[in-house]
Amino acid sequence: MLQKHRSTGVIATVTIPTGQAYRAAAGWSVLTMDGNGALHVLRTVDGTLTVDTPVTGFPAGARPVLYRTGGSVTRLAIVYALDGKTSVGLVDLSDGAFRTYVTGDEATPQLAFNDRWLVADWKAFRVDAEPGTAPTALARTDAQLEAVVGDQLLIGNPGFVLGGTEAALTARSLVTGPWATVLPSSFGGIGPTPDGGALATAGPSSLDWNIHRITPHRHRRPLHHRSGPGPRCRDPARSSAR
Numbered sequence: 001m002l003q004k005h006r007s008t009g010v011i012a013t014v015t016i017p018t019g020q021a022y023r024a025a026a027g028w029s030v031l032t033m034d035g036n037g038a039l040h041v042l043r044t045v046d047g048t049l050t051v052d053t054p055v056t057g058f059p060a061g062a063r064p065v066l067y068r069t070g071g072s073v074t075r076l077a078i079v080y081a082l083d084g085k086t087s088v089g090l091v092d093l094s095d096g097a098f099r100t101y102v103t104g105d106e107a108t109p110q111l112a113f114n115d116r117w118l119v120a121d122w123k124a125f126r127v128d129a130e131p132g133t134a135p136t137a138l139a140r141t142d143a144q145l146e147a148v149v150g151d152q153l154l155i156g157n158p159g160f161v162l163g164g165t166e167a168a169l170t171a172r173s174l175v176t177g178p179w180a181t182v183l184p185s186s187f188g189g190i191g192p193t194p195d196g197g198a199l200a201t202a203g204p205s206s207l208d209w210n211i212h213r214i215t216p217h218r219h220r221r222p223l224h225h226r227s228g229p230g231p232r233c234r235d236p237a238r239s240s241a242r
Contacts, residue, residue: 015050027073029093057098071114071192088120101125112145147192150216
């Protein structure tokens with residue numbers, strides 16, 4: 001498997017061992033599963049030698065149903081089913097350690113995460129909190145959990161918008177709780193970037209949409225955004241935040 005950094009052009013080759021199958025990738029790490037259902041993290045040394053690290057802490061008998069990347073190159077989310085329940089956890093790609101954070105009845109819970117926070121099933125967890133630490137319960141809405149940027153949860157693409165209003169991309173502080181509007185007219189392509197930021201399509205009309213880069217603001221405002229270079233998107237519903 002060939003990996004290439006889009007900015008620097010650096011290339012690495014990951015050799016997937018016989019008997020293992022690709023499942024997901026984040027940064028320079030590749031997640032695989034062997035014939036016994038065990039998960040592995042593969043990384044290269046000096047761009048060619050593949051190091052195989054078994055994943056530890058993943059529950060015996062659990063069945064992965066979804067692998068999800070987020071605002072991180074050091075962690076990957078796994079949604080799994082076990083004993084009729086669905087759980088969400090993160091695997092640390094540096095050492096293969098897996099930790100479960102939330103278990104519930106929802107088959108495919110919404111989730112978003114970065115290196116600080118995991119938000120799943122509308123519960124917010126500090127990634128580095130001690131096991132057993134109670135999460136922060138968030139008020140459910142009909143919008144989607146799009147990304148976590150710094151300490152801010154981005155929520156967008158609501159299922160219903162009142163007549164005369166437009167779908168907005170909003171942010172909730174996971175530390176203090178207040179809400180803020182990030183982009184007043186934004187829907188369609190919204191998603192996290194591996195460096196902990198996010199991309200979103202937004203603009204004053206359906207014929208004049210741009211891609212916006214969203215990052216934490218150094219002056220402690222909720223978020224900072226700016227229009228990125230590239231062609232305007234004429235169909236926001238079909239745009240992609242890449």
